[in-house]
Amino acid sequence: MSRTLRGVLCLSFACAAMFGLAACGGDDDDGGGSNDGGGAASEVGGKTGGKITTAYTSFPDYLDPALSYTQEGWQSLWTVYTPLLTYKHAAGAEGATVVPGLAEDMPDISADGKTYKLKLRSGLKYSDGSAVKASDFEHSIKRVLNLESGGASFYSGIVGAEKYIEDGKARADIPGIVADDATRDITINLVKPDGRFPYILTMVFASLVPGDTPFENLTKNPPPGVGPYKFENVRINRGYNLVKVPDFNVADQQVGKLDTIEIQVIKNRRRQTQDTIQNKIDYMNDPPAPDQLRDVRAQYTDKRYQEFVTNSTYYYFLNHRIAPFNKPEVREAVNYAVDKRSLARLFGGLLEPGCNFLPPGMKGYQKVDPCPWGDPTAAPNVAKAKALIEEAGVAGDSVTVFGNDEPESKSLAEYLSDVLNDIGLKAKPRIVEGSVYFTTIGNQKTRAQAGFSNWFQDFPHPGNFFFLVDGKSIQDTNNQNYGNVDVPALNAILEEADQNADIDAVADDYARADKLLVEGGHVVPYGHRKLTVFYSERMNFEDCTVWHPVYNLDFTNLCVK
């Protein structure tokens, strides 16, 4: 479903910047949450006005809400476009809660879970002053589907969406979306119930754009949106500006503090770090270069430099269909042998060792404690692993461990290969070029036995992680269940939980699924990625840092001293 996310994110900048949550976000959301009388809201303190410069390592994939599928893109697009449903501009669990965006209220969901009714707020205007219409929603979804966006699969569950894609006629109707401009009512009919659909409506893809927006990539000249900022001065591969929309005023929606946020593309992370230290740029989006990290950590112990755990999971897949990992004892042996402390070192400390498959900030997360394979922060049980390999009678069996040519993935594949050799198998790593890595291991003909994998959330719903290990998602090509995990008990839990739109009601089910997956040793999860913020001295990093669980650093809350 989200194959493109994995591909685009992991290639765009070495899996180093994704969607995530600040479990360790400290007191990020300590602001006053001042809400000016039902009008636009400002979540934390700090003065307004001013201009800052931020550095990105690469230009976002697109600046078009129908197409963008990277963290850099979404981070900016979220400030320019607002979907019918969205998230609060807050850190932690509060920021992961779905709230009305351009819709007046949360959707009215039918008893069978297949019909969603929403009503557009009245008096909404795009940044160019034109009025927002209910039918713009259907047009926005049509753009996602017609432009073959990476997000198209999220909306293919709408009645008639598949046929709309097949026919390829941009102006054709999607019968599953009924919008009435006069009453501002929007009705969405799904082919089958999907508990994740409210979250899918929060995605940037579903942001409203005017009904006459062309069916083409508009990155050079992004369409107007409804949001606290608008794009200006877009220079492809060089940068762009986010400029505050002065008259943006949507009830309960966050306004921006800064007047202008200039995004510059500076490919060299060392230079970014130096420029930030010297206050030439005000914020760098990626972590400092590995050889600068130690110094930055040591020198900036205040909130000028901070680390946050993201909603991500790094794990090794073990192919259940191919020897020797078709034997449970062998999979258990690998779980016993992997040293999660060592793996954290490969990330320069930017990995939170863990035992769970679900990340700590995700609904349904319940720490598997004690971890059946040993404390993630303690030494592994290699002797036990060796004994299990002997017991399984697979000592000396050949294994190829897959990884890609990104530095961390390569090191991780080499590490696992060494561990497997240590416990009695005969392993060697195979490094595949990054752009084709996931399609290569996702092709059953490759017969990938074991290897590196990771996942960063599309939206804060556990179902967005569990499809990676759901037996139903196994495919011959483009498979994302790389280990071909097909556990009937797990499948049954997911089948039921995925249909329920009430995430709180099924959180325990997902926790049960997580425990089942971990205790069965079906995959080898070892941690959750941390990302960083690093500011110049000009920034008010004490009061204005909000690490959002989906969009990372919230630009609308940034402010200068």
Next chain:
Amino acid sequence: MSIADSSVQPDLSPVLSAGGQAADASAPGLSPWELAVRRLKRNKAALIFGALFFVLVALALAAPLWAQVADTTPARNHLSDTIVVDGKPEQVVTFDGVPISPTWGKKFFLGADSNGRDVAVRLLYGARNSLFIGITAALITTFIAVALGMLAGYFRGWTDAFISRGLDIAWAFPPTLLGVALGVSFALGGLKVGPLEISGDSLWIPTLIIGAIGVVYLARPIRGQVLSLREKEFVEAARAQGASPLRIMFGELLPNVASTILVFFPLLVANAILTEAALSFLGAGVQPPAPSWGTMLSDGVVLLSTAPHLTIVPGLMLVLTVLSLNVFGDGVRDALDPRAKVRLERP
């Protein structure tokens, strides 16, 4: 690597008749090869660097011995290990991913890399791989280039046109890009040509690629020399005696281009080692976990300021090896090239 001055022939009479050094002139019984060896012996720099190269080869051969001393293997991770250095415990790799610097002791003599592997052990095993690829690729290049150059130069006509145009096409490709393209494509699927099957992680993949890339640089000068030699009287005489083309090529012409090959060979080895390092640095050469100086440089470059030993050590080895081969190669050229001799004799 220019061949403009490589019209080297074993027939050194013109040089000698032009007034060679007294030592040469006073030894009329010496063969051209003996004269060349004598000249080489006089070139101290070439001998010193030649000896350095053999020391490097000896070190590479001793890699397993050092691995035993260090109690590890080139692929063994020690990420969470702690060792005692100067009586103090030190982490092999710190929590923030910075590897230990050279300890100058048995373990981690030259420090560790970011995977906690012993750099000294990897360096020596990397030397084995780099030297194997360099020497073998140079042999492959020489074999193919000599065969093509001889065929093109001797038969001329369509044969020459076909081979020369093929070389022109190969010449048109940037060698590193061609190497990367071939290396990446073969790394995953391996190489299958008829019964020949080589796995993607085999050292033979970069060896064959580098060997093939180098052909164009040697085949052209060989061809040029053969074109000239085939008109000489000794070839005509052989032809008049009914010698077959094959016999003329390998019995008469090959010995006459041998000095060119000898001059080129060390330079080809040096070039192949550099190309291997470049391809490995770009991920298209030696495949992990096998070490090579190129992959070591690639692994170390991200920690340039906190762990400079990761780049300095393999970089230094690369420089020393290539320098030793180049200086030694120059010495061989000076010894075999009569014009170089004339140059030396100028007041």
